[in-house]
Each structure stands twice: as structure tokens, then as C-alpha cells.
Amino acid sequence: MAAIKLYGVPLSTATMRALAALYEKGLEFELVPVDTSSGAHKQEPHISRNPFGQVPAFDDGDVKLFESRAITQYIAEEYNDKGNQLFCPGNKVVKAATRQWMEVEGQQFEPVAMKLTFERFYKPMFGMSTDPAAAEELEGKLGKVLDVYEKRLGESEYLACNCFTLADLHHLPAVHCLMATDSKKVFQARPKVSEWVAKITAREAWAKVLALQKPH
Known part of the structure; x- marks a missing residue:
């Protein structure tokens, strides 16, 4: 049995x-599946793993985490020599840029993108x-964020640098959902953003995530 356990649902x-x-x-x-449809995420034992009653939760031996971005950073740092x-x-400038664009995703992109995804x-x-009307308003707000991305991606292949990092990975869920809707036009209207979306969504690891959502 794998030492690492992730408690959640593939559609989250x-x-x-x-x-x-x-x-x-x-x-x-x-x-480890959590039956959110029955409210299992709001009950024990899951509420002890994530006190906010949300998914995911994560166990790696004595390391127990919730909040997906904290989990991804732990994985990236703890298993730096893997995959x-x-x-x-790179140097401290590259590392600082990565942290900066991770913050941009969480503070600027995600709040608007997830409302639009809903x-x-x-x-x-x-x-x-x-x-x-709400969707149109949110598309306008997201477009302003993506205007900044368009400029940045004209300077760098990915958001933080010329390598794929967590700064890019963190965008994948919302980008994937929105590209399946009429709101894809907000991304497609910006050539550099559109190229970036194509690159990050074509990654092998992301294909494995999506495969978990298919009925067996």
C-alpha cells in the first residue's frame, strides 16, 4: 500500500x-475517495483531516496537510529529486518569480476564474x-488578469521562467473547466495565453488526472 494518501474526488x-x-x-x-455527495467531507473521519470540511486532505507518514497549494508545494520540495x-x-530571482506567480494565481486568477467556472x-x-450577465461580467474581469499574463508570456515561455513550474500547474483545474465552456474565448483571444494553455494542458501528468474522471 502506498505511503502517500490523498483524500478527495477526481472532479474536485x-x-x-x-x-x-x-x-x-x-x-x-x-x-482515497470521499463521498462528498453524502456530506462525508463534513463528518468524521474526514473533518479531522480537513477541519474546514473540504477536499483534499493529504497524508505522507507524519506529514498531514490540507489546502491543495500547500500540498503541491510540499510534494515539489520534499520530492525535489523525483520526476x-x-x-x-535557478538563482534566487527565478525562485522569487515562481513564488510571485503562484501568489498571482491564488490572489488574482483563482477568485475570478472559479466564480466563472461555477x-x-x-x-x-x-x-x-x-x-x-454574471458570466459576462466575470469574463471581463478575467480578461483583465489575462492581459497581464499575455504580456508576461511574451517575455517568458511559462509564467515564472522558461520552465513549467507550480505557478503554471496551479492554473490547470480552472483552465481545463473553462476551456470546455463558451468562456474559452477569453483565453483564445490572447495568442500567448492560448499557446500557454495548449502547452500546460497537454502534459502527460495532466492526462492522468483527467483519466481518473472517466467512468470505468
């Missing part, structure tokens, strides 16, 4: 983020109606 964007890091590193792990580098090797992706999935 936060779980997907942690899964991507595990696959990038080629680590053996056990994905693909998620902190691009409107465009999850509402139809759950038989709810999308609010067109």
Missing part, C-alpha cells in the same frame, strides 16, 4: 491540483441555469 478542482503534482513527480499514492522539477532550478461549468452540470 482542488483535488485535481494535488493529483497533478503527484503525477508530475511520478509518486506512488493512494487516492519533473516543479520549482525551476457559472459556466458547474451550474449546467448540476442542472442549474447560468446567469449570462
Whole structure:
């Protein structure tokens, strides 16, 4: 049995983020399903793993974490010698840039992108109606963030540097969901952003994450 355990569900964007890091590193792990449809994430034993009643949660021996970005950073640093580098090797400038763009994802991109993902992706999935006005407003806000990305990606192949890092990986769940909706136009309207999306979503590790969502 794998020492590493990830508690979550493959359709959860936060779980997907942690899964991507595990696959990038080629680590053996056990994905322990949490039945969120029955509210198991709000009850014991899961509430002891994640006190906010959310997924994922993570165990690696005596290391027990929740919050997907904390999990991905632990994986990248603890297993630095395994699989693909998620902190691009380089000087302090490169390392600082990686941290900076990870913050940009969490503070600037994610809040807008996930609201738009709810409107465009999850509402139809759950038989709810999308609010067109809200979606349009959110697309405008996301477009302003992506204008900054477009400029940055004209200077660097990936967000932090010329290597794929956690700064890119953290975007994958929301990008994947939005590219399956009409909101893909916000990405496609920006050539450098569109190229970047194509590159990060074509990674082998990401294909493995998506494979977990297919019914067996």
C-alpha cells in the first residue's frame, strides 16, 4: 500500500491540483475517495483531516496537510529529486518569480476564474441555469488578469521562467473547466495565453488526472 494518501474526488478542482503534482513527480499514492455527495467531507473521519470540511486532505507518514497549494508545494520540495522539477532550478530571482506567480494565481486568477467556472461549468452540470450577465461580467474581469499574463508570456515561455513550474500547474483545474465552456474565448483571444494553455494542458501528468474522471 502506498505511503502517500490523498483524500478527495477526481472532479474536485482542488483535488485535481494535488493529483497533478503527484503525477508530475511520478509518486506512488493512494487516492482515497470521499463521498462528498453524502456530506462525508463534513463528518468524521474526514473533518479531522480537513477541519474546514473540504477536499483534499493529504497524508505522507507524519506529514498531514490540507489546502491543495500547500500540498503541491510540499510534494515539489520534499520530492525535489523525483520526476519533473516543479520549482525551476535557478538563482534566487527565478525562485522569487515562481513564488510571485503562484501568489498571482491564488490572489488574482483563482477568485475570478472559479466564480466563472461555477457559472459556466458547474451550474449546467448540476442542472442549474447560468446567469449570462454574471458570466459576462466575470469574463471581463478575467480578461483583465489575462492581459497581464499575455504580456508576461511574451517575455517568458511559462509564467515564472522558461520552465513549467507550480505557478503554471496551479492554473490547470480552472483552465481545463473553462476551456470546455463558451468562456474559452477569453483565453483564445490572447495568442500567448492560448499557446500557454495548449502547452500546460497537454502534459502527460495532466492526462492522468483527467483519466481518473472517466467512468470505468
